[in-house]
Amino acid sequence: MTSSDDRSPAPALAARSVEKQFGQVRALRGVSFEAMAGEVTALIGDNGAGKSTLVKCLSGVHRPDSGTIEVDGQPVHMTSPTDAERMGIETVYQDLALAPDLDAASNVFLGREIRKFRFLHDQPAMRRQTAKSFADLGVGMVQDLRVPVASFSGGQRQSVAIARAAMWAQHVILLDEPTAALGVIQTAKVLDLIRRVRERGLAVVFISHNLPQVLEVADRVEVMRLGARVARFKSGETDVEQLIAAISGAYTNEVAA
Ligand SMILES: Nc1ncnc2c1ncn2[C@@H]1O[C@H](COP(=O)(O)OP(=O)(O)OP(=O)(O)O)[C@@H](O)[C@H]1O
Ligand SMILES: [Mg+2]
Numbered sequence: 611m612t613s614s615d616d617r618s619p620a621p622a623l624a625a626r627s628v629e630k631q632f633g634q635v636r637a638l639r640g641v642s643f644e645a646m647a648g649e650v651t652a653l654i655g656d657n658g659a660g661k662s663t664l665v666k667c668l669s670g671v672h673r674p675d676s677g678t679i680e681v682d683g684q685p686v687h688m689t690s691p692t693d694a695e696r697m698g699i700e701t702v703y704q705d706l707a708l709a710p711d712l713d714a715a716s717n718v719f720l721g722r723e724i725r726k727f728r729f730l731h732d733q734p735a736m737r738r739q740t741a742k743s744f745a746d747l748g749v750g751m752v753q754d755l756r757v758p759v760a761s762f763s764g765g766q767r768q769s770v771a772i773a774r775a776a777m778w779a780q781h782v783i784l785l786d787e788p789t790a791a792l793g794v795i796q797t798a799k800v801l802d803l804i805r806r807v808r809e810r811g812l813a814v815v816f817i818s819h820n821l822p823q824v825l826e827v828a829d830r831v832e833v834m835r836l837g838a839r840v841a842r843f844k845s846g847e848t849d850v851e852q853l854i855a856a857i858s859g860a861y862t863n864e865v866a867a
Contacts, residue, residue, distance in 0.1 A: 620683025637660050660836075668694075669694045681699070697781060712759065717771075717774060719731075737755045768792060831844075
């Protein structure tokens with residue numbers, strides 16, 4: 611998108627009429643979604659609305675039954691999270707995927723290890739880089755990078771997963787309830803981190819049930835209900851009451867396709 615009269619650039623990441631069924635459960639019923647570069651897009655909706663399933667379709671974990679995923683306006687076919695990572699899309703899943711027996715640095719570099727003499731993992735180099743990016747990202751709570759993350763608290767583990775995603779993301783970062791397990795100070799740090807990632811020009815997708823937090827950090831809000839998008843707002847043009855109305859089905863501004 612280079613032409614100056616192009617008023618609306620293609621979304622960095624989008625879903626178009628995506629359907630996903632698990633047995634009898636229609637988790638996604640033709641959901642559409644858009645995340646723009648340089649913006650935080652909040653994705654909200656009640657438990658079971660389909661948010662995590664949509665994230666997994668956008669990050670290559672699930673393959674949609676129908677509909678398309680687009681990156682910069684181009685349809686893409688992802689068959690694994692590695693495909694998404696190659697396109698610069700990093701995800702922090704709600705059901706965290708850290709390797710418990712590995713230390714924080716090994717988790718950060720899992721599958722992308724720095725090697726020396728071709729076969730050996732260069733642990734000191736990975737620890738140095740991890741410590742540096744944790745510091746750059748304002749994640750100061752992981753004191754010992756040699757301890758297996760199994761001994762971390764839930765919030766500390768979440769911080770490692772977020773730092774890992776922020777470190778590798780080149781284009782889009784998807785955060786599925788990143789602050790759910792965090793205390794007040796760590797939550798503030800994660801919200802700060804989200805803003806910094808946005809300033810790098812990335813598209814940030816942020817799922818949270820905390821609506822004041824959503825309005826604080828997001829530029830736009832997309833609301834899902836029963837597997838479909840029912841409303842979208844600019845954050846400055848809505849409030850908690852209206853978001854609750856959309857979540858519960860009392861309000862919609864989505865024109866049926
Ligand atoms: N792997 C799966 N197998 C079977 N059903 C699934 C699977 N994943 C999700 N579902 C179902 O799909 C629906 C949507 O679930 P999803 O986890 O996407 O909701 P959510 O919006 O993320 O909810 P929450 O806010 O509780 O995290 C639910 O009915 C859930 O039970
Ligand atoms: Mg979920």
